[in-house]
Amino acid sequence: MDRQNLTLLTDLYELTMMQGYFKHKDRNETVIFDAFYRNNPCDGGYAIAAGLEQLVKYIKDLHFSDHDIRYLSDLGIFDADFLDYLADFRFSGDIYAIPEGTVIFPREPLVKVIAPIMEAQLVETAILNIINHQSLIATKAARVCYAAKGDGIMEFGLRRAQGPDAGIYGARAAMIGGCIGTSNVLCGQLFDVPVKGTHAHSWIMSFPDEYTAFKTYADLYPTACILLVDTYDTLKSGVPNAIRVFQEMRAAGVPLTFYGIRLDSGDLAYLSKKARRMLDEAGFPDAVISASNDLDEYLIESLKAQGAAITSWGVGTNLITAKDNPAFGGVYKLAAVMGEDGSFIPKIKLSENSEKVTNPGNKKIYRVYEKETGKIKADLICLVDESFREDKPLLLFDPSEPWKKTKLPAGSFTLRELLVPVFKDGKCCYESPRVMDIRSYCMKEQDTLWDETKRFVNPHQVYVDLSRKLYDTKIELLDQMS
Numbered sequence: 001m002d003r004q005n006l007t008l009l010t011d012l013y014e015l016t017m018m019q020g021y022f023k024h025k026d027r028n029e030t031v032i033f034d035a036f037y038r039n040n041p042c043d044g045g046y047a048i049a050a051g052l053e054q055l056v057k058y059i060k061d062l063h064f065s066d067h068d069i070r071y072l073s074d075l076g077i078f079d080a081d082f083l084d085y086l087a088d089f090r091f092s093g094d095i096y097a098i099p100e101g102t103v104i105f106p107r108e109p110l111v112k113v114i115a116p117i118m119e120a121q122l123v124e125t126a127i128l129n130i131i132n133h134q135s136l137i138a139t140k141a142a143r144v145c146y147a148a149k150g151d152g153i154m155e156f157g158l159r160r161a162q163g164p165d166a167g168i169y170g171a172r173a174a175m176i177g178g179c180i181g182t183s184n185v186l187c188g189q190l191f192d193v194p195v196k197g198t199h200a201h202s203w204i205m206s207f208p209d210e211y212t213a214f215k216t217y218a219d220l221y222p223t224a225c226i227l228l229v230d231t232y233d234t235l236k237s238g239v240p241n242a243i244r245v246f247q248e249m250r251a252a253g254v255p256l257t258f259y260g261i262r263l264d265s266g267d268l269a270y271l272s273k274k275a276r277r278m279l280d281e282a283g284f285p286d287a288v289i290s291a292s293n294d295l296d297e298y299l300i301e302s303l304k305a306q307g308a309a310i311t312s313w314g315v316g317t318n319l320i321t322a323k324d325n326p327a328f329g330g331v332y333k334l335a336a337v338m339g340e341d342g343s344f345i346p347k348i349k350l351s352e353n354s355e356k357v358t359n360p361g362n363k364k365i366y367r368v369y370e371k372e373t374g375k376i377k378a379d380l381i382c383l384v385d386e387s388f389r390e391d392k393p394l395l396l397f398d399p400s401e402p403w404k405k406t407k408l409p410a411g412s413f414t415l416r417e418l419l420v421p422v423f424k425d426g427k428c429c430y431e432s433p434r435v436m437d438i439r440s441y442c443m444k445e446q447d448t449l450w451d452e453t454k455r456f457v458n459p460h461q462v463y464v465d466l467s468r469k470l471y472d473t474k475i476e477l478l479d480q481m482s
């Protein structure tokens with residue numbers, strides 16, 4: 001994906017609407033679109049923003065090549081004047097976004113596009129495609145890492161990902177969410193993240209016996225020597241053969257730095273405890289026991305509760321595909337159009353479902369932290385011309401039940417604005433951090449959540465409140481429409 005022009009990575013209707021705007025509207029009419037999501041993945045209490053670096057690259061590269069124009073012309077639905085316009089097309093607007101690795105909550109704008117309507121419309125599909133995928137996998141990874149309580153999680157999903165892009169960018173997102181490495185070598189090269197791995201059953205099966213396979217592997221890779229012990233019989237053959245090889249390494253003076261076993265089938269709790277005892281009794285208490293086999297956050301949590309002696313985890317299919325929640329559900333909605341006097345006229349989308357009624361206007365988001373603990377108290381969506389101060393009391397109320405109010409005393413909270421400028425007048429003004437730096441930031445972000453929000457069953461939902469002014473604007477629009 002990084003190597004090609006993605007301008008046609010859009011739904012046809014964006015282009016047919018663009019042509020309609022071109023012919024029947026003021027094509028320079030400036031509008032605001034918000035990308036946001038409505039429900040946390042996996043019924044969780046939060047999500048992790050990811051994908052901004054690829055979004056930035058996509059916007060920077062936006063242009064219709066001669067080849068693209070010829071293709072669109074051949075479709076027979078676009079007129080020459082519109083195709084001429086496309087030939088000179090560049091993104092000229094502003095984009096604000098929540099930085100990658102940030103903890104996010106439903107209904108807050110993750111990306112805000114302020115641009116001429118034709119441009120803002122075109123980019124909908126790709127923005128959602130990129131942000132939805134990576135935010136989903138980063139969130140899943142954060143959950144898996146949370147279950148592992150500080151043990152390392154290796155991302156092993158490339159072979160099970162839905163194609164190369166999902167494998168590459170999914171692994172990138174999994175690193176942001178907290179994995180310590182990936183087996184995906186191209187992801188390692190593209191994003192300078194650690195690549196890690198053990199070996200497959202085929203390695204063992206290709207040798208005349210398990211011991212010879214282990215011994216050969218240990219001679220080749222003595223400093224990262226994790227032996228897969230379940231090809232024949234984990235406790236009767238795999239672990240004893242691994243111990244024999246470790247003893248020989250020690251006897252030969254090979255420093256045992258990072259070594260151990262991987263379990264990939266059977267009862268992982270039982271086998272890991274037995275293996276732990278065998279390794280300890282043989283004098284290898286620091287041998288790592290790693291495990292894989294269709295793991296996810298729930299299984300890891302369960303294995304921990306069962307006292308499994310596993311301290312390193314390989315997670316493939318369920319992470320890279322977010323198997324139990326395969327779509328993030330982010331949407332892109334019109335929030336305002338610019339009036340003749342240059343001010344924005346807020347727009348709202350109605351729905352039978354009150355949760356689906358959009359938040360109108362040109363907005364920004366404050367994150368409100370409890371000063372004493374540094375934990376998130378709530379998020380506050382307001383209009384851009386509003387400002388709130390830490391030295392003034394802050395009144396928060398629940399937008400779905402506005403009579404429920406909380407007044408935070410001045411000095412008891414800190415505020416941070418979440419949306420940062422990414423493009424200004426079509427020029428990029430944002431430099432993406434390195435993935436490993438985003439990962440470190442994401443770890444700190446997750447520390448701002450209470451465990452009650454991170455737990456898997458009925459997590460506490462963080463309040464995403466509206467300012468009084470935004471709330472009143474919304475109610476006024478709803479009144480006008482009814």
Ligand SMILES: Nc1ncnc2c1ncn2[C@@H]1O[C@H](COP(=O)(O)OP(=O)(O)OP(=O)(O)O)[C@@H](O)[C@H]1O
Pocket residue numbers: 264265266267268269270292293294295299302303306
């Ligand atoms: N103690 C345990 N508690 C809960 N789930 C476990 C436990 N041990 C293993 N599992 C999980 O149970 C599932 C099935 O394990 P099992 O070993 O039967 O898998 P399998 O793929 O059938 O084995 P094999 O690879 O030998 O075919 C896997 O997702 C595995 O991670």
Ligand SMILES: O=P(O)(O)OC[C@H]1O[C@H](OP(=O)(O)OP(=O)(O)O)[C@H](O)[C@@H]1O
Pocket residue numbers: 156157159160199200201202264292293294295314315316317318
């Ligand atoms: O189970 P996942 O979470 O998807 O993790 C990746 C799986 O991929 C490998 O198995 P595979 O059978 O593909 O190859 P192998 O011969 O190396 O075990 C590995 O052993 C894991 O079990």
Ligand SMILES: O=C(O)c1cccnc1
Pocket residue numbers: 156157183196197198199200292314316
């Ligand atoms: O390195 C490993 O152990 C590995 C890599 C990919 C998939 N499963 C395991």
